[in-house]
Amino acid sequence: MINLEKIRDIAKNTVSRDDIKYLIGWRQGTYGFRVSPHFVRKPEEAEELIFSPLCSNNLATYLTLAEKRPVPRGQQPDTRKVAVMVKGCDSRAVVQQLVEQGIERESVYIIGCPCEGVVDQSKLEEKYPGTFGQVEARWENGKISLCFPEGKTEVVGEELLTQKCLTCRYPNPVLADINLREEVAARGNESFADVAELEKKSTKDKWSFWQDKFSSCIRCYSCRNVCPMCYCQECILDKLNPTWVNRSVNISENTAYHLARAFHLAGRCIECGECERVCPVNIPITKLNRKLTKEVTEKFGFEPGVDVEAKPPLVGYRPDDKENFIL
Amino acid sequence: MSENLEPNVVAFLCNWCSYAGADLAGTSRIEYPPNLNVIRVMCSGRVNPLFVVNALQQGADGVLISGCHPGDCHYMEGNFYARRRFSVMKELLEYVGVDARRFNMSWVSASEGAKWKEVVSGVVDKAKEAGPFTEFRRNKIDW
Numbered sequence: 001m002i003n004l005e006k007i008r009d010i011a012k013n014t015v016s017r018d019d020i021k022y023l024i025g026w027r028q029g030t031y032g033f034r035v036s037p038h039f040v041r042k043p044e045e046a047e048e049l050i051f052s053p054l055c056s057n058n059l060a061t062y063l064t065l066a067e068k069r070p071v072p073r074g075q076q077p078d079t080r081k082v083a084v085m086v087k088g089c090d091s092r093a094v095v096q097q098l099v100e101q102g103i104e105r106e107s108v109y110i111i112g113c114p115c116e117g118v119v120d121q122s123k124l125e126e127k128y129p130g131t132f133g134q135v136e137a138r139w140e141n142g143k144i145s146l147c148f149p150e151g152k153t154e155v156v157g158e159e160l161l162t163q164k165c166l167t168c169r170y171p172n173p174v175l176a177d178i179n180l181r182e183e184v185a186a187r188g189n190e191s192f193a194d195v196a197e198l199e200k201k202s203t204k205d206k207w208s209f210w211q212d213k214f215s216s217c218i219r220c221y222s223c224r225n226v227c228p229m230c231y232c233q234e235c236i237l238d239k240l241n242p243t244w245v246n247r248s249v250n251i252s253e254n255t256a257y258h259l260a261r262a263f264h265l266a267g268r269c270i271e272c273g274e275c276e277r278v279c280p281v282n283i284p285i286t287k288l289n290r291k292l293t294k295e296v297t298e299k300f301g302f303e304p305g306v307d308v309e310a311k312p313p314l315v316g317y318r319p320d321d322k323e324n325f326i327l
Numbered sequence: 328m329s330e331n332l333e334p335n336v337v338a339f340l341c342n343w344c345s346y347a348g349a350d351l352a353g354t355s356r357i358e359y360p361p362n363l364n365v366i367r368v369m370c371s372g373r374v375n376p377l378f379v380v381n382a383l384q385q386g387a388d389g390v391l392i393s394g395c396h397p398g399d400c401h402y403m404e405g406n407f408y409a410r411r412r413f414s415v416m417k418e419l420l421e422y423v424g425v426d427a428r429r430f431n432m433s434w435v436s437a438s439e440g441a442k443w444k445e446v447v448s449g450v451v452d453k454a455k456e457a458g459p460f461t462e463f464r465r466n467k468i469d470w
Contacts, residue, residue, distance in 0.1 A: 198422070199422065203421070203424050203425075203426055203427070204424065205424075206421075206422065206423060206424035207423065207424025207425070207462050208424070209424070210423045210424055211424075211462070236377075244377060244381070246465075250466070251463055252384050252463045252464060252465045252466065253384075253465075255380075255423070255462075255463040256377075256380050256381070256384055256463070258423075259377075259380050259419060259420075259423065260377055260380065262419060263376055263377070263415070263416060263419060266415050266419075267415075288419075288422070288423075291418070291419065291422045292415060292418070292419060295414075295415055295418045295419075296415065299411075299414060299415070300411070313411065314408075314411055314412060314415070315408075316411075317404065317407035317408055317410070317411050318407075319397065319398070319407065321407070321410055321411060321414070322414070323397070323410055323414075325413075325414055325417055325432065326410070326432050326433060326434060327431055327432065327433035327446055327449060327450075
């Protein structure tokens, strides 16, 4: 069971510490099933914190988005830590950022939130259309109970969980300084069944599948902006000289964009599914990224975001790597 | 596909081995298909996997990346990195539905003029079989 009082107490104690700059958590959104990120700077702001099945946002994104202003002359830079609440999948993002030295271990305080699975917003809105009042949700014995503002309570099961949660292997944070609750059991194991299914199709069918998906892309770059692993200071997509991907929105450039993003996430994607959640045209981006995760796991035996000591696979090599694809 | 299609093949050759190998094939007067557009790079490790996507966008029907044999790299380890990258990139291209015959990689050393001929004929034949690439080629807009 989740005890919100306990979570808020821990948050208050954390924010009161001298070496913590702020804490990133979740709070109830303004309407419906929405949940928004909450930056706690003062202990009293911790009263708004929640942790519920609606908290699907991956807050690890904000660790690398923090603005680094130049320090005025004569002042010392702020070296305090940022506290971040992470679910199991989010903690893998933090670990992968540590592996890539995108952040430093000393600059982050990880509050682990073992998670029994989060709800898919689109499935919820399909089932309960036109819900505008704030809905509260919590886990109860493997089920999820939703408390609607009019007082009605509904209990729903696994069918509303996101796809990633149904095969989740890391419900408990891989790396955490403090855990909010007892550990929960893993739900499934990785078989890459959806990837294998698409792999079996013919070249033509594969292209018609992706053509259909890519041609609907409006290139809003939400998937890039929400991604905890897309933290390059200068992204090739923003560069004009050289122009890697043209600005025009057509099937050619959209494909180039998606291939570029997928390749840049090869062996780095931790499958939090945020890209797919924010996509306004429902492109199955994780299906693309999971293919590369599968390849990297099979070829180089590397699983992203699990081991802080690991070396990223594509910045290294082994002399005996397989080369059966070479003429 | 039409029998007399002349495919466009873009080849990224490393300066130290494959480019010299192609040069040797030329000076030895070995005949090989003229469909190749050679781009000389200093090392196969310099070839960004997005070059392949870009080449396909801009009108290539096939892509060839060629470098030194593993262990012979002028920069010690460039081709090892390239091998890892392109083994992943190849899978990605096949997964989105680019014909597997369009992407090729080979090791050709500076002394292998005869092998160069074999490689090029193979690549051009495969590109011919696969036909013109239309999936995500960049369309020229005729205003």
